[in-house]
Every structure is written in C-alpha cells, then in structure tokens.
Amino acid sequence: MDDAYLDAVLEVVAAIPPGHAMTYGGIADVVGAHLGQGGPRQVGQIMSHAGGGVPWWRVVSSAGSPPPRYLSEALRRLAAEACPLTGDGSRVDLRRAAWDPPDDVLGGPEPDNG
C-alpha cells in the first residue's frame, strides 16, 4: 500500500457527487487502472482509515449496501442528498445512483490556486 494508492482512492471518493454512489469494485477499478494495483478489498481497507475527510457514505458494496457499522448514519446522509434508495430504504439503488468518474479525476488537470 503506497501513499499514492491511498491518495488516489480518496481522490475518487471525494469526486463522487451528491445523490450518487460508487462501489468498492468500481473505485478499485478506476484507481487500479491508473496505478495498476489494488483491489476492492484495499479500497475498503483504506476507507476504514479514511475517517470523515471523505464522503464515505457515497461508497457502497456491489449490492448498494453501506457498512453495517454506520448503516443508520449512512442512510441518513444518503437521504439528506436525495440519493435514490431501494424500497426498503436500507440500500442504494445503484441502477440510478451508479456514477462513474471522468477520466481526468486522478492524473487530471488540477485547477490549482492561481
């Protein structure tokens, strides 16, 4: 686990817009395609260390289910930004919330400060 991977994951997660969500595999695929390493497990492993610095609630499993540990809190945040949930309201409807990051999210042209 290099810091480059850590930064890349957090970068993508931070790029997820409100009302949308991404899967661990999706993030791992984007970051993996950029650095050529890592997997869905590594993304989750990082997320656990991430903290509140990133919109972790917009990151869900392939089933659209957020971490049971903060399930209640995640659902509240998701509902707060009008994220498309399932009938149960206990999961994210990836059929609508599924979002894919642009190709310039990682090595993209940063707006920088000046």
Add this chain to the structure above:
DNA sequence: ACCTTGACCTTGG
C-alpha cells in the same frame, strides 16, 4: 513461511 483478518467481488442455486 503459515495462518488470520478485512467498510469486497464473482459465480452458482
């Protein structure tokens, strides 16, 4: 070097 743990994914029923 071996086993276990972890905010997982895929395949098959």
Add this chain to the structure above:
DNA sequence: CCCAAGGCCAAGG
C-alpha cells in the same frame, strides 16, 4: 436480492 462457496489483494501476528 439472498445464501453458500471460491477467488482476489494486502497487512499483521
């Protein structure tokens, strides 16, 4: 989607 079994990748003891 749910359950069950196998795979994948990396870190810790």
